[in-house]
Amino acid sequence: MPEGYCVKCKAKKEIASAVEETMKNGRKAIKGTCPTCGTVMFKILGGKASAPSSAPGSTPSSP
Ligand SMILES: [Zn+2]
Structure with a gap:
């Protein structure tokens, strides 16, 4: 389950009951x-839309 901040x-x-959504941007x-x-x-998840789904927090893949 993803974590978020409850105001x-x-x-x-x-x-x-988290649902992943893609915003207009x-x-x-x-x-x-x-x-x-x-x-x-x-x-809001960071990252680019065109980028393949990568788990945030994991080791970044360097070329
Ligand atoms: Zn709450």
Whole structure:
């Protein structure tokens, strides 16, 4: 489960029922709800749209 920041709990929470979405600008984002209070959470993922899906936090692949 991806983690996001809940503004209501003011804490990092696992995003419940997270759904990956691609925004108009081509960026990916995770949309879900806080498992504690149910507030909608939105986490914007970094990276380029054209880049292949790479796990964030993993070792970057250098050419
Ligand atoms: Zn919350």
